Structures are given as C-alpha cells and as structure tokens.
Amino acid sequence: MKIWKKGSMDKTGSLSLLVVIGVIMAGLFAPLLAPHDPLAVQMSLRYAGPSWEYLLGNDQLGRCILSRLIYGIRPSVLAVLVVLLFSVLIGAVLGFAAGYFRGRIDTWIMRICDVVLSFPGYVMTLAIVGILGVGLENILIAFVLTKWAWFARVIRTSVLQYTEQDYIRFARATGMRHGQIIRRHVIPVTFADIAVVASSSIGAMILQISGFSFLGLGIQAPQAEWGMMLNEAREVMFTRPEMMLPPGMAIVIVVSAFHFLADSLQVALDPRLRQSGVQHDRQPEHKEVPVRL
Amino acid sequence: MLHIQNVEKSYRKSGLLAKRSEKVLHGVSFSCHDGECLGIIGESGSGKSTLGRLILGIEKPDHGAILLNGQPIAQRQVRRGQISAVFQDYTSSINPFFTVEQAIREPLDGDGRSRADHGRRVDELLEQVGLSPAYRTRYPHELSGGEAQRVCIARAVANRPRYIVLDEAISSLDVRVQVQVLHLLQELQSVYGMGYIFITHDIQAAAYMCDRMIIFRKGQIVETIDTDRLREVQSDYARTLLGATIII
C-alpha cells in the first residue's frame, strides 16, 4: 500500500505496528517461543513470584504465566482478528452496496441488519452456540454472524456521506464503472473510518470471548486464554493482586496498539491530516472524523 | 446534438405521516447544438441542478428521454469521453486524497495513450487554465477556490468532451475571479469547440457567456431566447429577472 512507500507513519504508529506484528508472530510461533508447557502443573510453585526460570512467575496451579500468555494469544488475539476480518469483510461488501447504490438494495440490506441487530448480541451468540455446540470455533462463527450487521450499518453510513460528493458525481458523469469508482474514490476515504470501528471493537471482543469461556462455552478450562486468566486472577484479587497484571497488561497493550495503529493509519492516509499530524501527537481516544470542508 | 425530450422527475418527500412525491421537473424539452453555449437561468429551487444531474446521466428521468446523438445518455458508454461537468462546490469536486495531477488524469484513463502522454497533457492543461506545472503535486486543500475551480475546468476538458455541464460553476467565487474564469471558459471553447450547458441564477454572467438562454421556473421552461435579443423577452417572469439585475 502507498503508506509504506511514503513512510509517512508517525513514531507511535510504527511502534504500534511493531507491537501488533510481534504479537501475531508470537501467537503463530507459540510452541517455539514459550519457555515451558503452558499446561504443566507444578503445585510446589503455586503463586511463585518472577524468577529467571519463570519470568512472569507462576499461577495458582504453578503453571508458567509467560507461556500461558503466549499461548493465549491464539484464542484472544488471532481468533479475534479472524472474526474481525470476516465480519468487516461481509459488513463492507453489504455496507458499500447499500450506501453506494441505495434505493431498494439499501432498504433490503438495512432491514436484514435491523433484524439481526434487534436481538441482544449475547442472546444471539448463546442461541447459535446452542445450535452448533460448545467450542471456540462455534463462538467465533456466532460472532461473525452477529457482528457483520453492525459493521454493515456503520460502513453504510460512512459510504453514504461520500457518495454525494461532487468528485463521485464527476466520475459517474464521465462514465467510470461503479466498481472502479468504489475502488478509487469510496474505499480510500472510508478506509480510515472502517479501521477505527474495527480497532475499537477488538477490546470488546477479547473480553466477550473470555466471558463465554467463563460460562464454559468457549475455550475449555486448562487451555490458556487471556480473559480466563484474568478471571482466575480475580478470585485472588485481594490476596494476590499482582496476578491481575500479566493478562490485564497484555489486553491493554494489544488493544491500545490496535487503537494507535488505526489512528496513525488515518493520519498517514489523509493528506489533510498528514501535515498537522506530524507536529502534534494526537490522543488515542480522540477519534477524529476526516475534516469535511 | 443533445436532445432533452419531455423530461419529468419527482422526488419522494417523506413527510410526518405519509410519503408524498414532489414533482421537480415538469415535461422539459429542449436541445443543444454542438459548440453552442446554452444558459439555463432560474431562481433557487427551480430544479436546475436536478436537470443538470439528469443530463449528466447520474440520475434517470421518470419520463421522457435524454439523447446524445440519438443514444440514451443514461448508458455509460454513450457518456464516456462525450460529456463532462464542473460543479459549484469546489471543495468537494476533487477527491481530497488525490493530487491535482491525479485528479486531471482521471478522465484520461483508458484512452489508449501512454502515461508519459498523459503527463504531457496534464502540463498542457494546467498551462491552458493558467496554473504552473508546480501545482501538479498539490492537494485540493492547498488550493484557493479559484485555483481549485481551474483544476476542475482542466479536468473537465481533459478528454475533449462534446459537452460540459457547468452547474453554478462560478457562483461561489469572488467577482474578480468570476470574470477570469468566464474568460477562461470562453478561451477553452474557442480551442476545443465543445458545447456548454451553463446553469446559473446569475443572468448577467449568462448573458456574457451564452448564445441562447432558457428561463427556467418551478421545473418548467418559461421562455427560450437568443442572447442578442434579450431585450425582447416576452414573459413577465423573464422581464422581472432582467429588470432586477439592471437596477443593480
């Protein structure tokens, strides 16, 4: 993509990108990187503090926390990214169709979205898991089935405001194909909005997956998963509060890396923000919609 | 020839309780010759921009037909390379992510010539609209209104279209720049010989530019008149329009 060529990502953005890539790699190569077996129980090391052998210490069953964190990347980050990819893809296709062509297509797609969105997310997911059976894959399928509608809706709104722009009218008047107009004029300007919505739903999804794991519907007990680790730490919150730190920090770091990345992508892609974005670093919470003059 | 035949258009207005449709154009018919500058003058809300969008094939009429050399303009292939446009709002006329060069290249795409040819054409066009080649790498937000409108004009004439629809193309510029842009449009017409459909509410600008004028009101043609014979207008409405500007 053209951002890499221009090298216009700011420092925060490049750092976040490194973190994101590092975490994904660590997840993919977990068996090579993890110093210990994440499931090996050693009751003699219960709640042991950090040591050279166990860098982050041991949990209530004496398992290596670092190894569990690394293995936990798979369900917590990689699975969430896959879900995100599919739901954003479905949402984008339908959202672009609805927002760009409008009319009857729009009405139909939006009514279907209304139906999907009218059930509370958890209830829908529970129902789907009830039909498909327990397991992480089924939770992920259920997530895709419930989340695409929300993305479709947000992306449609974003597309709608751009299709009325005169540069799109010009492109249509001069006989450019719809596909080409969408590729050239709509996707680049809506991309930043999509990245921001996608990145802001990552944190919520990690916690939802752990919620379902807690109910015994997702990841099963001995397997490592960040949300579940946090939950196990919660039980000893007052006696051993430091147990919250590793999974908590991991979630915070990954979620903020995605936020920062989405934010700097937005700045790097938009020529209007590029000049001002370099001078003063922007806050991560501050979601700026591209300036429309 | 561009033929507009008995065109009607309504928009659905969703009111508080019921949806009703409001007719914006009532059976409009006229034609525009190659190389002619045809003015369409009317007050705000009379449906001029709607008519412009129909001529550009962006929207389809409910009834009637718009034909370019006998073929329906709604077909993409009929429009390709034949018709172009300049709009009022120069801030949204150029994709904010595009440089001036990318914007001007856009209509040149797929004409079978090489990238280097296109590059030369961009330089030539920039010069024709009075901008230096240094503007190639600028982004739209780095242009003034007049400069942006010049870029839009360069883009509109880039692939030598047969007709250009100018919808209030000079209305949001200041008066001095308006005059410059009008001159520019006339020069370009003498170079390329395309037809203009000049939509405006400013009868003075229209009188300066156009060979023929259509006085438009509430989605209907009130009167069509040659600019030379502007003083001989028949309808009361056209007289009031004319009177209003002369007093000013």
Ligand SMILES: Nc1ncnc2c1ncn2[C@@H]1O[C@H](COP(=O)(O)OP(=O)(O)OP(=O)(O)O)[C@@H](O)[C@H]1O
């Ligand atoms: N897409 C649309 N949907 C609904 N109504 C519309 C739409 N476009 C135009 N209209 C209505 O059609 C009427 C004519 O609008 P139009 O923009 O064509 O007027 P105009 O003559 O160009 O006015 P102005 O000089 O202010 O640009 C207006 O009453 C407007 O509300």
Ligand SMILES: [Mg+2]
């Ligand atoms: Mg208008």
